[in-house]
Amino acid sequence: MNHKDFVSPSQMALLLLAFTLGSSIVFIPNPVIHAASNSAWISVVISGTAGIPGLLSVLYLYRIYPDKSSIQYLGDIFGKWIGTVFAVLMLLAIVRMTANIVIGVGAFFTTTMMLGTPLYEFHVLILLVAALTALAGIEVTARLFNLFLLVMLATIILILLFGMGNYHPANLLPQFTGGISPILHGAIINFGFPYSEIFTFSILLYFVRPARNEPLGRLLFSVYALNMLIFIMVVLCATMTFGSGAGHRNFTLYVMARVTHISGFVERSDAIAGITLIAGSYIKATIALISLSSGIAHLLKLKDSRSVILPLVLLLLFMSLTTYSTQMESSITWYLIVPAINMCATIPIILAAVTTMIKRGFRKEGKLNTAEE
Structure with a gap:
């Protein structure tokens, strides 16, 4: 598949930051705190560290195959049939991931600000906007999301700063x-959400146009570390605000915005904060949709990845409306099954990196032995 869109390393790094923050900054602090209580920040450190091998593998394989996505080079590394199985596994994981993002948007609005609104209205809207953005191409998407990311980061920082009066370090x-x-x-x-989802970018890095003054690896690791720092700050601030009750409050940052009041200056800002934060789900859904459409196009050898976006939207809409019948079912899936699925989708990338390193090591050793003879 030929493509005309290119992004710079810095733009790809910002896309990674937007993707890893995305909806996870709204949905994840609550279950992590619920599981680990006031030691949740240690959980963030462990999960972020566990995600580094996946990021290293993605970067190593990009350096070896700069003009190919993982859907293409998995076949080169493992052979046609095994490579296809791994590619399908990754694409199915992204399908499930995108559907869960859309479900999360609907759950947020119908349980916080618009209680009587049918779910399908939010699902249709988020998928339609994400599809239109994806159809514009990754270059346009990267430029657009730079602004969205700045607004989202500013919102997070302001919520944490204005909430300082509610913090109790004890x-x-x-x-x-x-x-x-x-x-x-x-x-x-x-780890399951968002650090194991880095494998999604193994399909997108071939869009990067290298630049000497913008080392891709350093930039990606910088934004990865920034993501971990933001998560640690949010978890610590939520714990200081609500104590052990933080684990029982859904949409942690939104709830922190609701309890923040500065008389005459900050009043009822929770709606604006909620809409701004949930825009991260739109960002993440768009990036996942671009990755998914590109991967399918490579797998099926289509000329244009945009041709599969609208059919994918219909599939995702159907999945988002029928996958879960109860909130309890969705919670169990998100916190147990989804991490397992993402881990399984990350394994092929790590195996591909290790296999490639071993093969290249044998080739170098063979060349040295030949030269000595």
Whole structure:
């Protein structure tokens, strides 16, 4: 598949930051705190560290195959049939991921600001806007999301700053009250969403046009570290604000905005904060849709990836409306099954990187032996 869209390394790094923050900054602090209590920040450190091998693998394979997506080079590394199986596994994981993002948007609005509104209205709207953005191409998307990302980061910072009057540092103590098991449980949840989802970018990095003054690896690791820092700050601030009750409050940042009041200056800002934060779900859904359409186009050898976007939207709409019948079912899936699915989708990338390193090592050794002879 030929493509005309290119993005710079810095634009791709900002897309990664937008993707990893996206909807996760709204939905994830609550279950992580619920699992690990006031030690949730340690869970974030563990999960973020566990995601580094996936990011290293994606970058290594991009350096070896700069003009190919993972859907293409998996076949080169493992052979046609095994490569196809791995590619299909990754694409199915992205399908499930995108549907869950849309479901999360509907759950947010119907349980916070617009209680009587049917779910399908939000699902149709978010998918339609994401599809129109994806149809414009990744270059236009990257430029647009730079502004969205700045607004989202500013909103997070303002919520944390204006909420300082509600912080009680004593809520952070004691640590390790339940041992290591709750911390690991929180780490598994946070690793599954968003750190294990880095494999999505193995399909997108071939869009990058290298630049000497913008080292891609350094930029991606910088925004990855920034994401971890933001998550740690949000978890710590939520714990200081609500104590052990933070784990029982859905949409943590939105709730923090609701309890923030500065007389004559900040009043009833929660609606604006909620809409701004949930826009991250639109950003993440768009990036996932671009990755998914590009991967399918490579797998089926289509000339234009945009031709599959609208059919995908119909599939995702159907999935988002029929996948879960109860809130309890969706919670169990998000916190247990989704991390397992994303881990399984990350394994082919790590295996591909290790296999490539071994093959290249043998080739170099063979060349050295030939030269010595």
